[in-house]
Amino acid sequence: MIEFDEQQKRMVLKLVYYGPAMSGKTTNLLTLHDQLSLQGRGELMLLDTTEDRTIYFDLLPFFYVAPSGMKIKLKVYTVPGQVRHDATRKAVLQRADGVVFVADSQTAGMSINFESFDNLEKNLSMVGLSIEHIPLVIQFNKRDLTDIVAEEQIRSAWGPTGLPVLMASALKGWGVLETFKEVLGRTFDAVNARHALTSRFGVDKEDFLTTILTVADDV
Amino acid sequence: MIETATHIEFIIGTEKRLTDIISRAEIEPLLRSLIKAGPLSASVLDEAEQPLCRQGQDAPVPPSDEIRHNLLVEGEPKGALLITFAPDQVSAPEALALLTRDALQLIINNNLKRMLTTEVHTSVVQESYDQLVATNKQLMESEKKYRQLALSLEQQVAERTAELQKAYSRMLQQEKLAAVGGLAAGMAHEINNPNGFVRSNLVTCNRYFQKVHEMVNYYQLQIANNTPLMQLQQESDKKRRELKLDFVFADAPDLLAQSIAGSDRIARIVADLKSFSHVDESGAADADLNEELKRTLAVLAPQIPADAQIIQNLQPLPTFDCNPGLLSQSFFNVLQNALQSRSAGLVVTVASRSDDGGIKITISDNGCGIARENLPRLFEPFYTSKEVGSGTGMGLTIARDIITGAGGTLEITSTEHSGTTATILLPHGAGKR
Numbered sequence: 001m002i003e004f005d006e007q008q009k010r011m012v013l014k015l016v017y018y019g020p021a022m023s024g025k026t027t028n029l030l031t032l033h034d035q036l037s038l039q040g041r042g043e044l045m046l047l048d049t050t051e052d053r054t055i056y057f058d059l060l061p062f063f064y065v066a067p068s069g070m071k072i073k074l075k076v077y078t079v080p081g082q083v084r085h086d087a088t089r090k091a092v093l094q095r096a097d098g099v100v101f102v103a104d105s106q107t108a109g110m111s112i113n114f115e116s117f118d119n120l121e122k123n124l125s126m127v128g129l130s131i132e133h134i135p136l137v138i139q140f141n142k143r144d145l146t147d148i149v150a151e152e153q154i155r156s157a158w159g160p161t162g163l164p165v166l167m168a169s170a171l172k173g174w175g176v177l178e179t180f181k182e183v184l185g186r187t188f189d190a191v192n193a194r195h196a197l198t199s200r201f202g203v204d205k206e207d208f209l210t211t212i213l214t215v216a217d218d219v
Numbered sequence: 220m221i222e223t224a225t226h227i228e229f230i231i232g233t234e235k236r237l238t239d240i241i242s243r244a245e246i247e248p249l250l251r252s253l254i255k256a257g258p259l260s261a262s263v264l265d266e267a268e269q270p271l272c273r274q275g276q277d278a279p280v281p282p283s284d285e286i287r288h289n290l291l292v293e294g295e296p297k298g299a300l301l302i303t304f305a306p307d308q309v310s311a312p313e314a315l316a317l318l319t320r321d322a323l324q325l326i327i328n329n330n331l332k333r334m335l336t337t338e339v340h341t342s343v344v345q346e347s348y349d350q351l352v353a354t355n356k357q358l359m360e361s362e363k364k365y366r367q368l369a370l371s372l373e374q375q376v377a378e379r380t381a382e383l384q385k386a387y388s389r390m391l392q393q394e395k396l397a398a399v400g401g402l403a404a405g406m407a408h409e410i411n412n413p414n415g416f417v418r419s420n421l422v423t424c425n426r427y428f429q430k431v432h433e434m435v436n437y438y439q440l441q442i443a444n445n446t447p448l449m450q451l452q453q454e455s456d457k458k459r460r461e462l463k464l465d466f467v468f469a470d471a472p473d474l475l476a477q478s479i480a481g482s483d484r485i486a487r488i489v490a491d492l493k494s495f496s497h498v499d500e501s502g503a504a505d506a507d508l509n510e511e512l513k514r515t516l517a518v519l520a521p522q523i524p525a526d527a528q529i530i531q532n533l534q535p536l537p538t539f540d541c542n543p544g545l546l547s548q549s550f551f552n553v554l555q556n557a558l559q560s561r562s563a564g565l566v567v568t569v570a571s572r573s574d575d576g577g578i579k580i581t582i583s584d585n586g587c588g589i590a591r592e593n594l595p596r597l598f599e600p601f602y603t604s605k606e607v608g609s610g611t612g613m614g615l616t617i618a619r620d621i622i623t624g625a626g627g628t629l630e631i632t633s634t635e636h637s638g639t640t641a642t643i644l645l646p647h648g649a650g651k652r
């Protein structure tokens with residue numbers, strides 16, 4: 001949680017899209033930006049990239065005002081996946097409320113996925129968060145490609161973790177909203193459990209989700 | 220942004236106010252241009268509705284129209300653009316307002332982007348710096364550790380060296396003992412021999428003496444009995460023959476002369492040993508190296524094969540200031556090798572001479588020689604070609620150490636199956652140890 005001001009009835013939440021380089025984190029945000037209505041969301045901010053590869057981060061902000069007057073700002077970040085940008089990943093991960101791990105479905109990408117997941121676990125603990133407790137959703141992206149690991153295989157490997165695993169193609173635009181909805185719902189539940197968003201501040205989960213996930217008219 | 224004593228820490232995503240993002244100076248030119256297009260006033264208000272910047276008339280007189288647009292920071296309204304104008308004075312006021320708002324929004328977004336970039340950059344740089352500091356600290360600590368290690372290493376090396384030196388002098392002592400042991404066996408034989416016949420001669424002489432004694436007793440008794448002379452003569456002749464005294468008197472001097480010679484021989488052997496080992500001396504002395512060579516040969520005499528030929532070609536030498544006991548030990552080691560190089564038909568040549576370069580001693584044999592591949596290992600400690608148990612493998616090592624210690628050199632040349640030559644060079648003025 002970046003900020004919570006009870007008097008001002010303001011809360012700033014942070015979601016982070018994590019994962020190995022080139023797995024499609026930035027593409028996820030681009031797709032969200034394209035598919036969701038401008039109402040309630042800010043502009044997508046792509047900080048400088050070199051040849052399409054994130055070097056700082058990307059940011060897609062959302063702003064929700066509950067009928068009760070409670071304001072919730074949601075900042076969705078991507079981290080740079082390249083190994084060398086570990087310090088930036090750590091910095092972006094600070095105070096995250098939820099994480100989407102975007103894995104590359106291609107068979108060649110499996111060991112890199114595991115390395116990156118280890119890196120996530122390590123960095124979470126370095127910024128004082130625990131992979132056991134933070135809302136975490138796994139997305140296997142690039143399902144539109146052919147040389148990919150079979151879904152059953154993925155499910156049998158990740159099933160024991162109990163984590164939600166979603167299939168997506170960020171490039172084609174499917175599975176992205178579902179992933180976002182999954183992590184958003186879980187993050188809301190976790191924050192609600194700690195700060196009684198619904199009972200004390202009159203924030204309704206359904207309204208929060210549908211408002212933020214309002215699909216743009218032209219899609 | 221949290222500022223602590225040591226560094227600035229950014230939490231990426233902390234909220235910013237409009238006034239954090241844009242400054243009056245950035246907006247002013249835009250609003251000034253806007254006024255030129257006709258509006259009465261234009262202002263940018265912050266979150267608290269306070270004007271951040273304002274252009275145009277201070278208090279627009281009614282009737283006037285007003286257009287207001289929110290300014291967004293990350294999708295959240297965080298300020299507003301407020302434009303007033305007199306009705307029908309401005310053509311397309313709405314388009315003008317939108318244009319201005321978009322321009323402002325662009326400045327806000329770009330500034331925010333720059334700020335976010337700076338934040339990440341700063342926090343990454345800060346972390347790298349912290350890491351550098353930590354690494355540096357670690358390095359300094361490990362350097363300290365290594366320096367301590369190096370110090371204690373030096374000490375350990377010194378201790379080990381001392382230990383080695385002790386072990387080496389023990390080794391030297393053992394080698395000496397082995398040499399002495401070998402010597403003792405030879406000497407025992409050499410001494411036993413004369414001692415054996417000296418003893419047997421003495422036993423015989425003892426018996427002779429008893430016979431003489433008996434004869435004398437007989438005479439005394441007959442004299443006391445006043446035996447008539449004629450009778451005494453006859454009977455004593457008989458007695459003399461019985462005791463074989465004629466033989467005794469002829470043999471005894473030979474036996475005694477032989478015994479004296481034997482005893483002299485023992486005395487000479489002991490003297491050789493003593494002078495070889497220099498037991499009575501200690502430390503440096505002016506030595507005649509030829510004498511040392513001769514003595515060494517003398518003590519080695521028992522080890523010389525019966526048919527061996529020892530050729531001594533010893534030219535007069537100046538005295539050499541050294542520890543003669545040590546030096547003769549090295550001669551001993553080299554000579555012993557030569558003597559053991561062949562069993563039958565051995566010829567050993569011991570030569571010495573002195574020239575401008577110094578004293579040169581060569582000891583050559585016509586023995587088995589040393590295989591070419593073994594030559595480089597000759598002076599290695601514990602290297603031996605002899606059967607297990609017959610050599611310590613330290614002989615040549617010690618010989619060379621002693622000679623080097625005396626300022627000289629020992630070199631060995633050899634051809635397998637035809638012989639070996641050891642050359643000892645001792646420069647004038649060297650030695651003194």
Ligand SMILES: Nc1nc2c(ncn2[C@@H]2O[C@H](COP(=O)(O)OP(=O)(O)OP(=O)(O)O)[C@@H](O)[C@H]2O)c(=O)[nH]1
Pocket residue numbers: 019020021022023024025026027028052053054055078079080081082141142143144145168169170171172
């Ligand atoms: N075929 C296919 N390509 C994809 C998909 N998602 C992303 N890509 C492509 O993969 C490449 C990398 O995508 P990005 O979204 O930039 O990857 P990233 O995870 O942000 O990479 P970093 O910023 O380096 O960490 C781009 O060329 C995308 O077009 C997908 O679902 N299918």
Ligand SMILES: [Mg+2]
Pocket residue numbers: 025026027052053054078079080081
């Ligand atoms: Mg990216």
